[in-house]
Amino acid sequence: xxxxxxxxxxxxxxxxxxxxxxxxxxxxxxxxxxxxxxxxxxxxxxxxxxxxxxxxxxxxxxxxxxxxxxxxxxxxxxxxxxxxxxxxxxxxxxxxxxxxxxxxxxxxxxxxxxxxxxxxxxxxxxxxxxxxxxxxxxxxxxxxxxxxxxxxxxxxxxxxxxxxxxxxxxxxxxxxxxxxxxxxxxxxxxxxxxxxxxxxxxxxxxxxxxxxxxxxxxxxxxxxxxxxxxxxxxxxxxxxxxxxxxxxxxxxxxxxxxxxxxxxxxxxxxxxxxxxxxxxxxxxxxxxxxxxxxxxxxxxxxxxxxxxxxxxxxxxxxxxxxxxxxxxxxxxxxxxxxxxxxxxxxxxxxxxxxxxxxxxxxxxxxxxxxxxxxxxxxxxxxxxxxxxxxxxxxxxxxxxxxxxxxxxxxxxxxxxxxxxxxxxxxxxxxxxxxxxxxxxxxxxxxxxxxxxxxxxxxxxxxxxxxxxxxxxxxxxxxxxxxxxxxxxxxxxxxxxxxxxxxxxxxx
RNA sequence: GGCCCGUUCGUCUAGGGGUGAGGACGUUAGAUUUUCAUUCUAGAAACAGGGGUUCGAUUCCCCUACGGGCUACCA
Numbered sequence: 001x002x003x004x005x006x007x008x009x010x011x012x013x014x015x016x017x018x019x020x021x022x023x024x025x026x027x028x029x030x031x032x033x034x035x036x037x038x039x040x041x042x043x044x045x046x047x048x049x050x051x052x053x054x055x056x057x058x059x060x061x062x063x064x065x066x067x068x069x070x071x072x073x074x075x076x077x078x079x080x081x082x083x084x085x086x087x088x089x090x091x092x093x094x095x096x097x098x099x100x101x102x103x104x105x106x107x108x109x110x111x112x113x114x115x116x117x118x119x120x121x122x123x124x125x126x127x128x129x130x131x132x133x134x135x136x137x138x139x140x141x142x143x144x145x146x147x148x149x150x151x152x153x154x155x156x157x158x159x160x161x162x163x164x165x166x167x168x169x170x171x172x173x174x175x176x177x178x179x180x181x182x183x184x185x186x187x188x189x190x191x192x193x194x195x196x197x198x199x200x201x202x203x204x205x206x207x208x209x210x211x212x213x214x215x216x217x218x219x220x221x222x223x224x225x226x227x228x229x230x231x232x233x234x235x236x237x238x239x240x241x242x243x244x245x246x247x248x249x250x251x252x253x254x255x256x257x258x259x260x261x262x263x264x265x266x267x268x269x270x271x272x273x274x275x276x277x278x279x280x281x282x283x284x285x286x287x288x289x290x291x292x293x294x295x296x297x298x299x300x301x302x303x304x305x306x307x308x309x310x311x312x313x314x315x316x317x318x319x320x321x322x323x324x325x326x327x328x329x330x331x332x333x334x335x336x337x338x339x340x341x342x343x344x345x346x347x348x349x350x351x352x353x354x355x356x357x358x359x360x361x362x363x364x365x366x367x368x369x370x371x372x373x374x375x376x377x378x379x380x381x382x383x384x385x386x387x388x389x390x391x392x393x394x395x396x397x398x399x400x401x402x403x404x405x406x407x408x409x410x411x412x413x414x415x416x417x418x419x420x421x422x423x424x425x426x427x428x429x430x431x432x433x434x435x436x437x438x439x440x441x442x443x444x445x446x447x448x449x450x451x452x453x454x455x456x457x458x459x460x461x462x463x464x465x466x467x468x469x470x471x472x473x474x475x476x477x478x479x480x481x482x483x484x485x486x487x488x489x490x491x492x493x494x495x496x497x498x499x500x501x502x503x504x505x506x507x
Numbered sequence: 508g509g510c511c512c513g514u515u516c517g518u519c520u521a522g523g524g525g526u527g528a529g530g531a532c533g534u535u536a537g538a539u540u541u542u543c544a545u546u547c548u549a550g551a552a553a554c555a556g557g558g559g560u561u562c563g564a565u566u567c568c569c570c571u572a573c574g575g576g577c578u579a580c581c582a
Contacts, residue, residue, distance in 0.1 A: 014582050049581055114580065121579095126509060128578080159580050177512070186510055186578095194580040201582050225511055225577040248512085251575070255518080258574065306531090310520060314530045333520075336575060340518045343532045353545080391544045401544085416542090463541045470542060478543040 007039025009216050011065075011072065012205070014046045015057035018278030018287055019064045021261060021339065022220060022252045025304045029249060030218050031070040032305070032327035042212060043075030045086045046205075048198045055281045058086075064275040068297050069320060082212045087204050094199035097207050097237060098160040098192050102140070106236035107192060110139040111151055111158045128188045131166040160193040162202070162229060162236075170228045175216075175247045175329045182228040190229050202226060206233040209244055217244040221336070222260075224248050247329055250308050251336040261339050263287055271341040275300070294367065294394030296359075299351035303344050307337045317350060349393045357382055360389070364398050373399065375406060383488055387480045401479070405488065408497060409475025412504055416477055417468050421505055428458050428465065429472075429502055433495050444487040451483070472501035 011027040013019065034041040043065070045058050062077050074080025084090055101107035110129075112120075116138070121127045134141055139161070140148045151158070168184040192203040199207070209217055227246060234243040252261045255269060266273035266288070276289035290300050302318055311318075311326040318326070352360065361377065364385070368375050375381055388401040435450055451469070455462045470482045473494065479485060486494045 012582095016582075046582065052581060110580095117580090126578090128509090157580090161580095174512095180511075182511070188578080191580050196580080198580085200580070205582095220576090221512070222576055223582090227511095250513085253575075260576080306519070308519090312521070314521080316519095316531060335513050337520090338518060340532070343519060346532055349545095388544090390546090393544095461541095466541055474542090476542085480542095480544090481540080482542080 005213075005215055007034060007037040007216065008042065008212065008214050009034050009039065009218060010042040010044045010209070010212065010214050012044040012046050012208075012219075013061055014049065014052065015061065016049075016052045016054050017057055017280065018263065018274035018289070019061050019276075020263070021273055021275075021304065024064065024068060024070075024275050024300075025252065025307060026218055026220060026249055027065060027070050028068070028301060028304055029247075029309070029327070029332070032324050033216060033218070033329070034073075035324040036327055039215070040073045041070075042080070042082070042214070043072035043077070043085060044208060044212070045076055045088075046201065047086055047088045048194075048201065048204055050088075050196070050198070060276070060278060067276060067291055068301050070301075087199070087208065090204075090208065091198060093211070094203055094207055095193060095197060098199070098203060101162070101192070101233075101236055102160060104236065105163070106232075107160050107162050108134075108140040109148060109152065109158050110137065110161050110189075110191075111143075111156055112138050113157070128186075129161065130164055130188045131185065134163075134189060157195040159191045159195055161189040161191055162232065164189050164229075164232070170231060172227065172231050172246065174224075174227075175245050176250075176332050176334060177224075177248060180224065180227070184228065184232075187228050190226070192233075202229050202233065206230050206237065206239075210234070210237070210239050210242060213242075214244045216247055218247045218249060221248045221251050247332075250333060252307060253336045253338045255338050255340060269341070271344070294363075294392075294396035295348050296351045296355065296363075296395070299348040302351070303347040306347075307339070308333050317347075345393050352392045352395070353390050355389075357385055357389075360385060360395065363395050367395055368399065371399070373406075380405075380488075387484060387488065391480075404474045404479070405485070408500065409471075409473075411475055412471050412501060413476045414504070417471055417505055420464060421468070424458065424460060425465065425468065426502060426506060428454065428460055429468075429498055431458075433498055436491065436495055436498075439491065442487060442491045444481070444483040447486050448483045468501075468505070469498075472498050 009030040011030045013023055031041050033039070043062070045061075047053055047058075058076065062075070065071060072078060074082065074085065076085045098107060102109065117129070127133075129137070136142065141163070143151070164187050165184050169181055170184055171179055171181040174180050190202050191200050193199055205217075227248075231243070234240055253259065254261050254265050261273060263273050272288045272290045272293050274287055274289045276291040278287045278289060279285070280287075291297070298320070301320065302323075305318065305323050305327075306316060309327070309332045312331060361381075365375065365377055384402050384405045385398070388398065391401050392398060432451065432454055435454065436447070439446065439450070451465070452462055455465055466482060467477070470477065470479070470485075473482065473485050473489065489497070
């Protein structure tokens with residue numbers, strides 16, 4: 001790569017379903033790298049497989065990127081100088097390059113049907129379409145020119161395959177892995193252009209990376225084995241000097257056991273794998289996403305960035321700007337990382353704790369509305385949120401932590417009260433009600449002072465009164481400081497709850 | 508099976524020829540919170556194995572083991 005070239009990177013997902021953690025991380029690394037080097041971040045939709053195309057997946061991908069703050073500079077939604085950005089709309093481009101390769105002797109027509117090839121695979125243990133057997137199969141290397149022309153003339157279904165050279169060692173530099181080598185004898189003659197005229201990934205990625213002037217090609221490690229095909233293509237098409245730097249990212253693995261993290265693991269282990277909720281348009285199945293689970297996008301992005309990358313210090317919480325400033329490919333690790341949901345939760349908790357109310361409110365109100373709970377967006381709501389903010393791991397936890405601020409407890413943890421409940425305590429609370437009723441100002445400090453004075457007068461241990469009081473107001477053994485709760489609840493409501501609970505406790 | 512990539516606490520990782528192998532999550536214990544969470548303190552916890560190279564290897568090299576990926580007219 002020449003140093004003067006403007007950095008251009010692309011995120012190139014297939015619109016086949018929900019956007020996976022690993023996909024978002026690939027997009028993130030692309031984005032960070034582009035921003036750091038003042039380059040362009042391109043979204044390209046790789047929809048060359050018509051069988052796997054899923055309606056709505058493209059828009060979903062764009063929505064996910066937007067939620068994460070990874071907005072592409074160019075793409076099907078935004079346009080750009082290299083439009084179109086959907087490979088299906090670039091179909092006409094690819095055939096000419098495939099034909100060029102055939103003319104130059106780097107590729108050939110193959111007329112074998114999928115059934116024939118399947119039969120070959122059954123017969124031959126390690127069947128590989130390549131230099132060892134391409135001379136015995138139905139293709140333009142083997143067949144005479146007139147035969148080929150006649151087959152082509154009759155529009156016989158065919159593909160175009162790359163002709164892998166024999167006995168060569170192909171080496172290339174990967175920015176994460178260093179030098180990687182392959183024996184060309186062991187790589188098959190991959191299909192470049194399918195019978196339907198669509199390119200395979202192999203052709204499309206090379207052609208489009210070239211046409212779109214991509215300088216750094218980030219992708220998952222699962223692509224490493226097909227890299228030799230792509231490198232050869234860059235050379236065969238005469239574009240070698242424009243070939244991007246390769247960056248094969250480590251995979252994100254299952255937390256338990258082995259293998260790549262998949263949607264199923266999330267269902268099985270109870271955590272999201274997709275960035276946002278994804279509803280399969282065919283089956284109607286809904287797969288949970290991080291957003292709907294109550295993740296803050298900043299936390300999600302930070303967590304993803306640290307999965308396979310660090311800045312070499314002990315810092316773990318980064319703003320997007322810091323990530324952009326500090327990101328470097330050299331510090332991406334080589335090995336795959338098992339996804340740890342506990343750590344992912346920790347990131348979110350940290351972000352919620354340090355978030356401003358205004359950042360939290362809209363998302364929480366949306367969640368509450370979604371559950372059919374109407375909570376007014378007012379000063380009272382702000383105060384409740386401020387009181388419970390530190391206790392939320394997910395935005396979703398808000399209602400569990402604060403419902404008692406909005407409605408009376410439906411149930412009381414009587415087991416925590418009854419064993420130690422006595423006549424004098426009923427009396428204590430009756431007196432407390434009258435004293436609280438006479439208070440002119442209603443603050444946590446005054447409430448507490450009065451509460452303790454009375455306890456002393458009645459010679460009851462304060463500890464034996466605090467818990468029942470809490471349960472009167474909250475229903476259970478949890479929540480913020482009890483006098484803060486009472487203060488916020490207000491005079492009338494607090495007294496009402498004591499009265500109501502007293503009935504329950506004594507029944 | 509073949510090929511490629513990888514391997515530091517349970518997990519994410521730092522480090523790097525001579526270190527008490529550091530941090531974070533989780534976990535354990537304690538303090539605070541007269542609840543719970545937060546917070547604080549302390550603890551347990553790792554260089555896959557074997558050969559080299561070297562005065563000295565967790566660090567460099569080789570082998571083995573293990574893990575992962577790929578092996579489609581899917582990406």
